[in-house]
Amino acid sequence: MASLVGEVMHLNIGPTEKWPSDVAFFQPYQVEQVTLPDYSNCLAVRTFLNMSGLKFDLQLKTNAEEMSPSGRVPFLKIGAFLIAEFDTIVANVNMRGLSISAHLDETERSEMTAYITMVHTVLYNAELYLSWIDKDIFSSTTRPRYGSVHPWPLSWVLPWKRQMEVKARLNACGWINKTEENVHDEIRACLQALSDRLDTNIYFFGEKPTELDALVFGHLYNLITFQLPDSRLTDIIKKYKNLADLCTRIEGKYYRDIKEN
Amino acid sequence: MGTVHAKAPETTMESHRPEFEGPSNDTDPNFKFDIRTVPVKVDRVVIDGVGKTKNDILEKTLKPVLSASNFKEMVEKSTEAKILLEKLELFKKVDILIDTSKGKNASANGYEVQYHVEERKYPILNVKMELGAHSANESDVVVRMKYPNMFGRGESCTLDYSRVFKDDGGYGFQFSKPINGDPDIRIGATIYKGYTEFPWSSFKEISRGTALHLMFPTKLGSHCLKWEGVWREMRALNRNTSFAVREQAGHTLKSSIQHVLMRDKRDDKILPTKGYLVKLTQEYAGLGGNVEFVKNDVELQYNLPLVFDSIIQLSLAGGILTKVDQNKDIKINDRYFLGGPLTLRGFTVNGVGPHSDGNALGADAYWLSGLHLYTPLPFRPGKGGFGEMFRSHFFVTAGHLGNVNLNETAKENFKNLTETFRLSYGLGVVLRLGGIARLEINYVIPVRYQIGDNVDKGFQYGIGISFL
Numbered sequence: 001m002a003s004l005v006g007e008v009m010h011l012n013i014g015p016t017e018k019w020p021s022d023v024a025f026f027q028p029y030q031v032e033q034v035t036l037p038d039y040s041n042c043l044a045v046r047t048f049l050n051m052s053g054l055k056f057d058l059q060l061k062t063n064a065e066e067m068s069p070s071g072r073v074p075f076l077k078i079g080a081f082l083i084a085e086f087d088t089i090v091a092n093v094n095m096r097g098l099s100i101s102a103h104l105d106e107t108e109r110s111e112m113t114a115y116i117t118m119v120h121t122v123l124y125n126a127e128l129y130l131s132w133i134d135k136d137i138f139s140s141t142t143r144p145r146y147g148s149v150h151p152w153p154l155s156w157v158l159p160w161k162r163q164m165e166v167k168a169r170l171n172a173c174g175w176i177n178k179t180e181e182n183v184h185d186e187i188r189a190c191l192q193a194l195s196d197r198l199d200t201n202i203y204f205f206g207e208k209p210t211e212l213d214a215l216v217f218g219h220l221y222n223l224i225t226f227q228l229p230d231s232r233l234t235d236i237i238k239k240y241k242n243l244a245d246l247c248t249r250i251e252g253k254y255y256r257d258i259k260e261n
Numbered sequence: 262m263g264t265v266h267a268k269a270p271e272t273t274m275e276s277h278r279p280e281f282e283g284p285s286n287d288t289d290p291n292f293k294f295d296i297r298t299v300p301v302k303v304d305r306v307v308i309d310g311v312g313k314t315k316n317d318i319l320e321k322t323l324k325p326v327l328s329a330s331n332f333k334e335m336v337e338k339s340t341e342a343k344i345l346l347e348k349l350e351l352f353k354k355v356d357i358l359i360d361t362s363k364g365k366n367a368s369a370n371g372y373e374v375q376y377h378v379e380e381r382k383y384p385i386l387n388v389k390m391e392l393g394a395h396s397a398n399e400s401d402v403v404v405r406m407k408y409p410n411m412f413g414r415g416e417s418c419t420l421d422y423s424r425v426f427k428d429d430g431g432y433g434f435q436f437s438k439p440i441n442g443d444p445d446i447r448i449g450a451t452i453y454k455g456y457t458e459f460p461w462s463s464f465k466e467i468s469r470g471t472a473l474h475l476m477f478p479t480k481l482g483s484h485c486l487k488w489e490g491v492w493r494e495m496r497a498l499n500r501n502t503s504f505a506v507r508e509q510a511g512h513t514l515k516s517s518i519q520h521v522l523m524r525d526k527r528d529d530k531i532l533p534t535k536g537y538l539v540k541l542t543q544e545y546a547g548l549g550g551n552v553e554f555v556k557n558d559v560e561l562q563y564n565l566p567l568v569f570d571s572i573i574q575l576s577l578a579g580g581i582l583t584k585v586d587q588n589k590d591i592k593i594n595d596r597y598f599l600g601g602p603l604t605l606r607g608f609t610v611n612g613v614g615p616h617s618d619g620n621a622l623g624a625d626a627y628w629l630s631g632l633h634l635y636t637p638l639p640f641r642p643g644k645g646g647f648g649e650m651f652r653s654h655f656f657v658t659a660g661h662l663g664n665v666n667l668n669e670t671a672k673e674n675f676k677n678l679t680e681t682f683r684l685s686y687g688l689g690v691v692l693r694l695g696g697i698a699r700l701e702i703n704y705v706i707p708v709r710y711q712i713g714d715n716v717d718k719g720f721q722y723g724i725g726i727s728f729l
């Protein structure tokens with residue numbers, strides 16, 4: 001109850017001013033620690049902020065996940081306020097009157113929300129499935145990365161604990177019994193829908209990027225570049241030429257100065 | 262089991278002596294009977310009621326009784342053996358019966374010492390409510406199962422389960438075993454999980470740990486050597502938690518070795534009337550895990566009895582925490598805190614020292630001293646009985662909590678420690694709670710404090726097991 005009130009309070013009080021100069025962006029260490037699904041979310045939020053032209057100070061913390069008010073990364077510190085995860089951050093930016101999708105009409109806006117929800121459910125769940133349930137990827141990539149910042153035996157216990165949480169989540173949305181092939185099919189279906197929507201446009205909704213572009217970039221760019229034991233996923237994405245081109249376009253435009261990718 | 266005897270062996274011996282010495286010394290000086298000269302041969306020591314308790318530990322404990330050569334010695338040795346049995350917690354009840362030896366093989370001055378014992382068939386189960394043990398203003402239920410003398414050689418097993426009303430509970434399993442039938446030398450092992458809230462710093466912590474310990478006495482006092490491995494998961498308590506505290510959230514694994522030397526010559530732990538206490542603690546963390554520090558603590562107390570049952574008590578405590586790796590900060594859950602109604606009075610619980618947005622951050626070093634004058638309650642209601650649980654006291658407490666700056670000289674650091682100390686005085690009533698805790702209601706006036714301290718002027722009350 002108290003946190004609910006706090007949430008409302010902070011939504012009311014938080015966005016009274018425009019973007020302050022001391023906004024900090026917290027995420028785990030990119031090169032050796034962060035897991036695939038977490039990094040997609042971090043990249044999506046960063047892209048969104050870059051697209052909005054909002055400045056932030058990127059801070060890498062080994063304990064970013066534990067520091068986050070929601071327990072998930074990334075999170076932003078705007079003055080005294082902390083906001084975590086893509087949807088909340090986008091809502092906060094919109095409330096400050098800094099929205100990049102203000103030019104959309106009602107229909108387009110609800111269409112965008114639908115696509116965002118689809119990406120969240122399909123791509124995020126697929127990433128969770130592949131990194132935490134797929135035995136090869138879990139033991140070769142996810143477990144060593146997630147456990148890398150902890151001493152033994154926590155380097156085993158904590159990934160196992162997180163895996164239990166992911167299993168519970170995937171179980172709740174009916175993904176746990178899918179096979180790897182099923183998951184690839186889901187990804188294909190989602191990408192097909194996105195590819196059809198994008199068609200030959202520069203961005204999903206015309207000339208200007210929206211939060212959907214940021215989210216899709218976050219997931220796809222990460223799926224293409226993330227070091228995984230095999231390249232099947234990359235191959236699937238590359239079949240959708242216009243989506244791959246979108247990623248190249250966004251990278252070129254919004255990450256020109258940032259060479260760390 | 263005769264716990265009173267086990268805790269105060271001296272008085273037991275005292276009370277036995279007059280019974281036998283009385284006639285020889287005081288009543289009739291011509292009467293030549295002296296129990297010290299009555300020759301005795303202990304023919305047999307019989308122990309009745311033994312089930313699972315092993316013979317070797319009983320033999321070792323009771324053998325000295327056989328060597329008694331006069332009546333007084335026999336009584337003393339039998340009593341000593343009884344106390345030892347009680348300290349080892351082998352039985353629920355021990356009774357001694359001394360009789361002349363009968364039968365064919367009985368010698369001329371033969372005696373038989375009989376021990377009637379009762380073993381514990383079932384573990385002891387108790388359920389209690391604890392107030393404010395894990396988080397302030399919250400009670401939790403603790404279920405404890407204790408099984409003394411589990412395998413017949415004084416091994417004791419304890420199982421705890423606690424449930425905080427609102428949140429996660431905890432459990433604990435303790436095993437302890439006397440070595441060679443000596444109740445003062447013990448080894449033990451513990452496994453536990455606990456949940457604690459730290460409202461003064463606005464964080465919460467789940468700790469899961471295991472510990473091994475060895476207790477042994479030397480001429481200096483009693484020693485406890487302990488290794489502990491604990492995984493601590495720290496999180497911000499709520500959205501208002503200061504960012505300086507939130508930054509430290511996460512998992513830490515501490516593996517430390519600790520040595521405690523305690524020399525306790527006081528007559529009581531809660532309201533002593535005489536004697537002194539010296540307690541020295543050293544801890545080194547960094548045997549594996551990701552927490553490294555060296556911690557040194559000292560606690561001293563001296564009690565001086567005065568006229569009219571009043572007592573002057575002088576206490577001094579201090580601690581210093583040193584980094585091993587200069588680049589690694591020591592986290593909030595290992596730092597020192599100071600202040601509260603039972604320590605540095607006149608301040609809120611752990612309300613002294615550096616703060617950030619109202620959350621106490623703790624520090625690397627502290628000292629605390631207290632001067633108390635304890636007197637019986639005015640007009641002494643309930644003297645000799647209920648009234649002895651209460652004392653009124655006047656006190657002056659002073660202390661300091663701060664960080665040691667390595668860039669400054671020892672002299673400058675010492676200057677910092679002494680110049681910015683806190684001071685308070687007051688008076689109040691102390692109530693002894695069941696031999697382990699105390700309750701105080703005081704009127705306190707803080708005299709010296711620093712900006713950032715949470716001062717609590719006026720009436721203040723507190724319950725706790727640690728106080729100074």
